Amino acid sequence: MSVRSELVDAAVHEDVFDRSYPDLEARQLEAARELFAERREQIPVLRRRAAESGVDEIRSLDDLVPLLFAHTSYKSYPASFVEQGRWDRLLQWMQTLSTQTVTDVDVEGVTDVDDWMDRLRAAGHMVLATSGSSGKVSFLNHTRGDSANKQRHYRRMSGWPYVKADNSRVVFLTSPSKGPNSAIEAAVNSAAVWARPGEAHFLTDEPLRLADISASAALNKRMAEGLATPGEIAVARVQAQVRAERMSAALDDFVEKLLAHRHEPIVVSALWAQHMAIIDRAKALGVEDGGFHPDSLVSAGGGLKGVTLPDDYKERVDRFYGKVIRNNAYGMTEMAQTCPKCQCGRYHRPPGLIWLLLDRDGERLLTADDGEDGVVEGRFAFLDLLYEGRWGGLISGDKVTIDFKDCPCGRAGPTILDTISRYAQAGESDHIGCAGTIDAYIRGAVAP
Known part of the structure; x- marks a missing residue:
């Protein structure tokens, strides 16, 4: 070795x-x-x-x-490689950063960046992307072995030094369950190592689409430059409202399940803003601070870009969950x-x-x-x-x-x-x- x-x-x-x-x-x-x-x-x-x-x-x-x-x-x-659908050129770019050959992946008929990533992943290149909230995503190539080893590593690290991941818990993850995104990969890995069969609860099963995120970022940029048309803005607002209502309903269901299991050891992972949304819904239902099983694992972090939270948001989250295990890691x-x-x-x-x-x-x-x-x-x-x-x-x-x-x-x-x-x-x-x-x-x- x-x-x-x-x-x-x-x-x-x-x-x-x-x-x-x-x-x-x-x-x-x-x-x-x-x-x-x-x-x-x-x-x-x-x-x-x-x-x-x-x-x-x-x-x-x-x-x-x-x-x-x-x-x-x-x-x-x-950026023109994505905007103009030059998928073969995007493969050439990825080749400059990859150990294995990617330029032989068939991109005939690819319609958007999500389709392009699907082709790569089907060929064994487990590419991950960042969120692209700034309008441009990073593409990070992995092998299937890399993905498996990352999950193996996560199993050992995620509960350390308090408890070992043993697929015995109900798990709550405020992310989509599908999508070629690094944050979603982390959530899926968490479910894989902590959840007992059938007890991994994601906020939504709607796949994250990079094309939608990039299109939204591009529109925001055009709006800031005064180039977006009133029609484009109106359509985007309607779409955003529909999605917000759908996600709000999904969060209501998510919080109901979470509160039903709060007296047993569970795993909860969310961004700070999402934790605050959970707390708001719990308070509306008359749920007081504390009451979660002390062996529960609760992790929080990130998610502050473009979000306004009260100055004491961390203290509020601490009070709500009470004396649980606050596992965390730097990565x-x-x-x-x-x-x-x-x-x-x-x-x-x-x-x-x-x-x-x-x-x-x-x-x-x-x-x-x-x-x-x-x-x-x-x-x-x-x-x-x-x-x-x-x-x-x-x-x-x-x-x-x-x-x-x-x-x-x-x-x-x-x-x-x-x-x-x-x-x-x-x-x-x-x-x-x-x-x-x-x-x-x-x-x-x-x-x-």
Whole structure:
């Protein structure tokens, strides 16, 4: 077994964070060297970047820094490829980021982006997309093996360190049950590892359609520019009203089922705004705060873009569910392996995920010596050793603080403190060093 496989497979061990991994950093470096040697031959963009930065081998973690992609790399295709239905060109773009051949996928007769993704997935390329609320989605290629390994990882991490996922619970997930979206994949994985047969309850079974989201974002942009016609706006408003009424009815049914099971251990996962909507409906039904089984798992996060919530929304959610298990983890769309939070409120590192803390510009690797008493703030980057479908090295927009010492919970460090924020707010640009050069390589390879 390769060192890389050994580290990724460590996630299945129940004591994955409690056991000792001698020389873990040295083994991660060996795994990174092994993975780079393989991916450089498969991904032309990575090979070109390595040649221009003078990296022919990973001798230290510093060598990884110029090879990291930015999250924007995965939406660096020209928008015209989707708008004009140039599906073969979109395949060519995806080929620049994929380890396997995707350009041979049959796209004859494809009608929209959802149809395009269906063709890819039928051919074994389990592509995921981000929400596209800004008008352009990211496309992230996976193999079927990647998808299976992500679910295996999720089974071990999602309840840690409190309880083990054993398919014994009623599960409530405020997302659609279908759609090639990363958030939906996470919800489906949650149902797969926690729910007993027939007891996974999603908000809706209507598939999420990327074409609808993109069309809505495009209309919003035209409205802001004063280019949308009154007819377009009127039709969109009627459609939005119909959908809102349908989702409101679905949420009423969802909350009724949730409250019926609140006295037994359940799993509830929702965005903050969705939790607040649940609370509003429960209060209207006369349900008081608390009353949920203390062994229930309740997770919350995100969903604040374009939403106005009261200043004390987190406290309200805490009061409503009461003393339940508030499991949480740090992760992102581009990262397969999440980092679960311990009882001391710190995020721990799976052995198969290499953490790279960079300076603000994303150009220099920081170490324990760059902070006081081993506590250092910087930009979070990583190399995820799990992926087979693409290069797993990425620079994020997150500002994190890493304590390189052992955790107060008694487990080995490093750990990420629960102070995560963004370097740039919505609508602001976030310059990330050499990663922009990689985006330019990709765009140049598929210039329209």
